[in-house]
Amino acid sequence: MVDNQSFQLSVEELPHQTQEYLETLFAVGNGQIGVRAGHPLKVNQLYDGNPGVFVNGFFDSEPIQYGEWAYGYAKNHQTICKLPNLRGIVLRIGHECSSDSEWQTERTEMNLDMGAGILTETYHVITPSNKxxxxSLSSFASMKRRELYVCRYTIAHCTFSDPVALSHTLDQSFSLIETDDPRVANKHHQLEKEVRGEYQIWTAPHSGKQIALRADLGPHQLTDGASIASIFQVALVDDNQANFFQNQRVDYATLVKEQEESYQAFWEKSDIHISGNAQLQKGIRFNLFHLNQGAGRDGKTNFAAKGLTGEGYEGHYFWDTEMYLLPFFIYTNPEVAKQLLSYRGNILPQAHARAKELGQSGALFAWRTIDGNETSAYYPAGTAQLHINADIVYGFQLYERVTGDQELIDGIGKDVVFETAKFWLNYGTYTRKQGQDYFGVHGVTGPDEYSALVNNNFYTNKMVQNNFYYAAELAERYGMYPEERNKWLAAADAMYFGFDEERQITQQDDSFLDQAVWPFEETPAENYPLLLHYHPMIIYKHQVCKQADTVLAEMLFTGDFSFAQLKRDYDYYEKVTTHDSSLSRSIFSVMASRIGDTGKAYRYFMDTALMDLTDLQKNVVDGIHAANMGGSWLSLIYGFAGLYYDQGLRMANHLPKEIGTLSFTLSYLGESIKVTLAQNDIFCELQTDSLLVVEEMDAGIRIKQR
Structure with a gap:
């Protein structure tokens, strides 16, 4: 069990104390179940907050209502269902009941032990008659037994002799949070409940999705100093499942021990140690903690944009997984990375159907989804972000390169790569520019959602080119698609990349640099994010980036560009980027490191490491920013440590002066590598009898096979 203070997050350390903010930050989960840290007595409207429980993959759906419909639009919403506050209890002392009248509560302790994955709280309670x-509560979602949520309640320091009756009620009612923010779920789904003996089946009425829930709801009679542990079993119901629950009930002490052991194993592989700033140290561990507890691990679910901590983005999975979250798991917990990628393989049939619906060959993965079907009602910032196909392929490619595991590629991996390559060859087109034939991708939206439906988005074209090359590599390896392979190689070699000769700047797309620059000096601070204050047409006609776009492509393929080009592009695009997306700052941090501006890299990293703890984006109440948390890892490892795959692992020391040392562990080709950066030095410790070797290079080191 880790008892270092930097693994402890206490409520007193935080800048805000609103209930909803704390519910998100202190949420506990395990990739299957997520439980917001709601008020323990909130089972109705008497107490503040927005408590709830989320089960990964459990959603309801309903038809999308369009004022004007067009062929191929997404058909149905999908919204993760918020379940009642499982940790919520009803207390009775004599004739007084906590759900009939409000009891005074004062929070005296709230501490998240990130080293063990356990949340502890204490409240001083006063009833209307002054009892x-x-x-006290001690709660966690079991990492070993993922269908279990555990909460132990203790009654102490009573000023009365009567017993306290403690019970749970699952018939709770809360008002719907009303908001105009399009990023937040604003739908209520009335679940159908059926009692079957000792458990209940809850059904989402439109999607037909079901979960099974089993718990001892009480009442339990507690006297002064007594405790009771409530153990909830929650599982998605599979059509072919004979037994809903996979685990036998065990005692509370055993569950705690298992939890501590699970987190000890996680931190041994994943911890990052920073010297020089205690606040940053805690911030990065907080981010890694939430990454661990948000990832689906069954190959059927993925990582929602808000994890399992809130309604933001309706519980949908995006490209965030492959581009911002997957690198962390590939390099530290490859078994989790494999399951996240397996999810993409499992929804390949839906991707085939979507491509067919659009009249295209191959497969097109949904921009935002839970079950694999497209749910984005606004296609310019949804389906048009076709780059998700190539993002997913990049994830498979990076996984194979770093882990050396070809089994996943032998199975579903190669199918995903081939089918997306087929799509690109059909969707893209050859055009003649400057007297030469080029292959381009038109009518798409890149990562910058403030520039929609453009031609030849640089990021998209670069990723498609990589998709083609990897497909050709696998086609040769497996002796498949010989004719298509030649076409894929030809299209990749002919890929168009716009360049402004006068300014010597990489073009984000064919028209971006021709547009007027957004009037930043005239835009008040309260008008950010722009998407909440300006019509899309006003935004689209300006040079303004919501987030890293061209700069992201250059982070992924740094070796394809000169240092001078990287710096020119960085300097230009930074000036027109608002960072309205939480996905942006980490990429600018990484690239600031790589162009030698460690001071700027550190400032951007400060924002990524502490984004949710400081509520930088002003919407933590809706859930954590999972992609930014993955981005904070990128800022450290891809940025400060310069990690970049190039026929092995290349690293360079870009450590800013504010950090004394940076230590972390990487998994490469099945081996563990311990890395420490100090000012101007990189130290690598390989396993005994390692099959790897460390080479000194002019700008750092390379780790490769002997």
């Missing part, structure tokens, strides 16, 4: 006592 007083302390209510």
């Amino acid at each position: 007083q006592f302390d209510l």
Whole structure:
């Protein structure tokens, strides 16, 4: 069990104390179940907050209502269902009941032990008749037994002798949070409940998705100093499942021990140690903690944009997984990375159907989804972000390169790569520019959602080119698609990349640099993010980036560009980027490191490491920013440590002066590598009898096979 203070997050350390903000930050989960840290007595409207429980993959759906419909639009919404506050309890002392009248509660302790994955809280409670006592909670979502959520309640320091009756009610009612923010779910789904003996089946009425829930709801009689542990079993119901629950019930002490062991194993592989700034140290561990507890691990679910901590983005999975989250798992927990990628393989049939619906060959993965079907109602910032196809392929490619595991590629991996390459060859087109035939991709939206439906988005074209090359590599390896392979190689070699000769700047797309620059000096601070204050047409006609686009492509393929080009592009695009997306700052941090501006890299990293703890984006109440948390890892490892795959692992020391040392562990080709950066030095410790070797290079080191 880790007892270092930097693994402890206490409520007193935080800049805000609103209930909803704390519910998100102190949420606990395990990739299957996520539980917001709601008020323990909130089972109705008497107490503040927005508590709830989320089960990964459990959603309801309903038809999307369009004022004007067009062929191929997404048909149905999908919204993750928020379940009742499982940790919520009803207390009775004599004739007084906590759900009939409001009892005074004062939070005296709230501490998240990130080293063990356990949340502890204490509340001083006063009833209307002035009976007083302390209510303590210790809760966690089991990492070993993923269908279990555990909460132990203790009653102490009573000023009365009567027993306290503690019970749970699953018939809870809360008002819907009303918001105009399009990023937040604003739908209520009335679940159908059926009692079957000792468990219940809850059904989402439109999607037909079901979960099974089993718990001892009480009541339990507690006297001063007594405790009771409530163990909830929650599982998605599979059509072919004979037994809903896979685990036998065990005692509380065993569950705690298992939890501590699971987190000890996680931190041994994943921890990052930073010297010189205690706040940053805690911030990065907080981010890694939430990455661990948000990832689906069954090959059927993925990582929602807000994890399992809130309604933001309706529980949907995006490209965030492959581009911002997957690198962390590939390099530290490859078994989790494999399951996240397996999810993409499992939804390949839906991707085939979507491509067919659009009249294209191959497969087109949904921009935002839970079950694999497209749910984005606004196609310019949804389906048009075709780059998700190539993002997913990049994830498979990076996984194979770093882990050496070809089994995944032998199976579903190669099919995903081939089918997306087929799509690109059909969707893209050859055009003649400057007297030469080029292959381009038109009518798409890149990562910058403030520039929609453009031709030859640089990021998209670069990723498609990589998709083609990897497909050709696999086609040769497996002796498949010989004719298509030649076409894929030809299209990749002919890929168009716009360049402004006068300014010596890489063009984000064919028209971006021709547009007027957004009037930044005239835009008040309260008008950001722009998407909440300006019509899309006003945004689209300007040079303004919501997030890293060209700069992201150059982070992924740094070796394809000169240092001078990287710096020119960085300097230009930074000036027109608002960072309205939480996905942006980490990429600018990485690239600032790579162009030698360590001071700027550090400032951007400060934002990524502490984004949710400081509520930088002003919407933590809706859930964590998972992609930014993955981005904070990128800022450290891809940025400060310069990690870049190039026929092995290349690293360079870009450590800013504010950080004394940076230590972390990488997994490469099945071996563990311990890395420490100090000012101007990189130290690598390989396993005994390692099959790897460390080479000194002019700008750092390379780790490769002997």
